[in-house]
Amino acid sequence: MSGKADPRPAGDGTTSRARLDRGRGALGPALELVHTGRAPTRAVLTAELGVTRATAGAVAAELEALGLIRVDARPGAAAGSQGRPSHRLEVDEEGPVVLAAQVHADGFRAALVGLGGRIVATTPSCEAVDADPAKVLGAAVDAGADLLRRTGRRCVGAGLAVPSAVTAPEGLALNPLHLAWPVGAPVREIFAERVRAAGVDGPAFAANDVNAAALAEHRHGAGRGARDLLCVATGHRGVGGALVLDGRLHTGSSGLALEVGHLTVNPEGRPCHCGSRGCLDVEADPLALLTTAGREPGPEGSLLQQANELIREEYADPVVRTAAEALIDRLGLGLAGLVNILNPDRIILGGLHRTLLDTDPDRLRAVVADRSLWGRSGGVPILACSLDHGSLVGAAELAWQPVLDDPLAALSGR
Template identity: 80%
Template sequence: MNGKATSARTRLERGRGALGPALELVHTGRAPTRAVLTAELGVTRATAGAVAAELEALGLIRVDSRPGAGAGSQGRPSHRLAVDESGPVALAAQVHADGFRAALVGLGGTIAATAPGCVTVSADPAQVLGDVVEAGVALLKESGRHCVGAGLAVPSAVAEPDGTALNPLHLAWPAGAEVRDIFAECVQAAGITGPAFTGNDVNLAALAEHRHGAGRGARHLLCVATGHRGVGGALVLDGRLHTGSSGLALEVGHLTVNPEGRACHCGSRGCLDVEADPLAFLTAAGIDPGPEVSLLQQSRDLLRTEYDDPAVRAAAEELVDRLGLGLAGLVNILNPDRIILGGLHRELLDADPERLRAVVADRSLWGRSGSVPILPCTLDHNSLVGAAELAWQPVLDDPQSVLAQRVP
């Protein structure tokens, strides 16, 4: 072996431990060039180049063969880095009250393909998860791409370490359904060799937004969202989901915001879960929701097309006030540096941003002295992207050992 080849191998050996951190930097968009990668990793240019070359050889990223500089930049031009859009994918699945969806998600949080599923979700988790995995497998066969693993988002707290759905309140599933094991069995039976993971849908939405969306750069990120039914919350601390001692933290849907309010599935009254979700909005607006379109879509359509109607505006203001009370309490307890809102809450924020921020500021201890930014989530299907993040994590931790095992 000549001296040049020996030198290159030595650089790669020194940088092998940086493969995972380097891939995560490119994956999250924080290293658009090799120069930035070098600075972020704290290694030499030669080592960063060897690391980037190895990730490219694994089919994970692309390195621009001709370095260039952006307009107005100074210094030596640098090679641009990007995820390989034809590289491996993760199978992501989401189940909610109005159906399910399967998707293929590449590095960078890019959705490569989606397949919406049924409208009515069976009371048998095994049947639903088998169907959603089958839809995902069809996408994989059509794409011909390698799958690194699978992730599932469910509208329930998922207890650790058992992987059971403790409170699938808006599904007909039994409490304590062993969703992780069922999903893993379906994935294995479908011939997918990668690992399978399961998590709460809002937790996964928050993870996706922190890595790829409105939560980028936040150290203490609070996410609150209402999807098709109910309200969920999540907290990301220094890049990691805070799930508590057994996976059940941040059940914000069961904060009481109206003691005399609607009865909640949890046994209490006036919880955010029933005071600030799409059904609550439609009911407050005097709308009898039809079965043909999801509650979330009906609520969005109403806000976008009928907001000038006094009944719709009053209903929106009622939900904003309830949501603001809940957020103020969370600000007092958690002291986040950013709040992001998803689902219908994003639409309510867009409709009347000043009202919501005023309620939070007025009701929180720290609101007036240093207002917390409240922003809309920016990713479409963020729970799906977050489910894929679970499947991608082993690759981000050790790309070479994971992908070296794949069969061409």
């Protein structure tokens, strides 16, 4: 931090250096508090960091000098509040961005995402995925790089979300079956190479799409404030899960934790590509709904879009209603097993599961309560994911993490 960030006289050199050292250590935590909306004012920032008002002021000023946040010049107070007015803090909407890309079974999309999880610009969804991951990731990065050129924004990193378990730290996609990519495709390495080739600044990261969505929801959406958060979601094909434990994404020893798609929920059900039968992956995804309702997937729109529209527009049809109820029961059975094992304090559902929850919340909650150890008296809250592009925002969170960890090092090389 620069000495200019502290508005008070420096005093003796020892005191000044100590204050600056404390401020440097607080930059990352302070930025994360503003980034996640947990420090809307400098007074709250002071309390959350456990530092003096002067140190909090210096930290906020340094983050503003880095172009990451904005500090209101004049302190204000909310109507009806008590105490001294405080300067409001918010992310700088003109600040740097990261390039985010999401690949799914029916296409890919790229976006620029700023602090606060705000999507600055996005490309239309491409509805074709080549069997060569290098071609797909190259096209996604090129689309994002074009957004950067057109917007003129500074980029500090890139993140990728894919519908596959992704090993850490190697970044291998172990089961990209719905993409027809080779098992073990080095997606992080390919993505990083394409990012460098496109002249995009900053490090590159890759993760499973539901892990990314859970991270985004925990920081910016329906999972905010949860300590132990379970996220289960249908992508365009298959079912994925993710877990945030004590506020941090849990990925296991090598990035492969919580492959919930292969929980058996219908022992006599459809064959699964894992070799078993009746897994959530094939019993509770968009294709399962369409086939259970006797509908052939159409050529227009993704499978997820078709399944959502079927429920929203034709739920009065007894066949569609029965199919939706069958999926709700299978999903509830899987969630109950996960509740028994993980004991989360909140569950959030995305993709088609969000639509099923919105359609018949009482049925789903009843199945989970009846089949879980805690029963109706200790039922865990089940909520819908609130972010429209959670996996994209979560991919961006991967790239923002080095900046949140050490803003000075990430942005100024110090």
